[in-house]
Amino acid sequence: MFSREVKLAQLAVKRASLLTKRISDEIAARTVGGISKSDDSPVTVGDFAAQSIIINSIKKAFPNDEVVGEEDSAMLKKDPKLAEKVLEEIKWVQEQDKANNGSLSLLNSVDEVCDAIDGGSSEGGRQGRIWALDPIDGTKGFLRGDQFAVCLALIVDGVVKVGVIGCPNLPFDLQNKSKGKGGLFTAAEGVGSYYQNLFEEILPLESSKRITMNNSLSFDTCRVCEGVEKGHSSHGLQGLIKEKLQIKSKSANLDSQAKYCALSRGDAEIYLRLPKDVNYREKIWDHAAGNILIKESGGIVSDIYGNQLDFGNGRELNSQGIIAASKNLHSDIITAVKSIIGDRGQDLEKYI
Incomplete structure (x- = not known):
């Protein structure tokens, strides 16, 4: 029922994950923090870039949908150098992920970036189609080069219908971290939950791995x-x-x-x-x-x-x-x- 929304969300989350992974690796390598918000949680170029990429694509594909986003563009408008850095990172990932440029909407100017970011101003509610976006969930993990996620969900009339999460640093196997890392997790109401390698070509849900929770362990063996x-x-x-x-x-x-x-x-x-x-x-x-x-x-x-x-x-x-x-x-x-x-x-x- 939501196949078009699932595909768009997967492509947008993957692109934002590629971008944020690159920035996270750079920050961790030089151990530099982000910009300070009023609540003292760090904000980075990655937050702004990821939010603009995802909202821009949602608004072009589903112009009447609303988005609840975490950021606004006020900081970028006050700091042209920061804004140019955000645009630079966006252009980099658009080139790296150019195979999907036909499916995702491109950003080519600071004004377009700011407009996209400010498209996340919805107050939410019980009526209509509303996307909930966290461009970088787990900011401190992001800054450490550890676990963080790009998270996007579609809520229709107050009920979550689609969810996509990109985890660039999540091991394929938590018990054996040498096997590799990077997962794209997707769920749609009534269809199930699915997993695939974040860094490979996105597959249709029926061709990716269906995942289920373990409902058989007791408290003395659970994790x-x-x-x-x-x-x-x-x-x-x-x-x-x-x-x-x-x-x-x-x-x-x-x-x-x-x-x-x-x-x-x-x-x-x-x-x-x-x-x-x-x-x-x-x-x-x-x-x-x-x-x-x-x-x-x-x-x-x-x-x-x-x-x-x-x-x-x-x-x-x-x-x-x-x-x-x-x-x-x-x-x-x-x-x-x-x-x-x-x-x-x-x-x-x-x-x-």
Whole structure:
């Protein structure tokens, strides 16, 4: 039903992934950080370039669609040198990926780049077709040359229908990292979740590898994914939950929605993201693509109380934290969480 949208999303995410991979490798090699936002999280040329590439292609293919994006062009308009650097990187990847220039819309000027970036100003909502975009998810991993992801999802009337995630540095096998790295993960409602090599020609879904979560492991043999940064989730509370469930394996710590990707292909069975702030609400672009990837691979995603995530609420989810897990484990995890923080989270503040 969404075959045209899937193809466009795959091509755009791949192009943005090639660009951001190049920049990430350069930054990591010279250990230079990015530009500082007001919230002190780094912004890089890659954010602006990736957002403009993807939104420009969406707007040309589906002109009436809206996009919820993370960035705006104000910084570029104030800094011509930065803007020219962004355009330079875009022109590089358009040349490197020129086989797909006929399918993706090209950017040739700073004005076009800024217009594309500002096309991500949608407030979201329950009506219509809205794309949720995170041009670089896992910025600190990006700056370290470690895990990051380019994430794009199509939401129709508040429900995620398509999700595509590019993970340039994710190993083919988390247990054997010598096998290579780079994955393109795709999910469409009712069609399933699929995986292929990010750096090879994109295949039709039916010709790529269908992936499923492992719904047979118990807590004493399952594997857990958590974030790297302790500022993003409560590792202490997550440790209590793992102890209560008698989980024995050491967690795999990954930046970005690469955690969703790892679960979807059976590298792990649980993803824990317990909040560090009772008032914090997750952004929809941080979870929309991962949400459908897990669902279509046979798992469950919810907030920490077991409620489904609502992607029609606006730019933010009106819920606390994230629990993604295989179907046979999810309900017991929610029970464990509630036994520690209370059924309504009345004791949550004790642990954050």
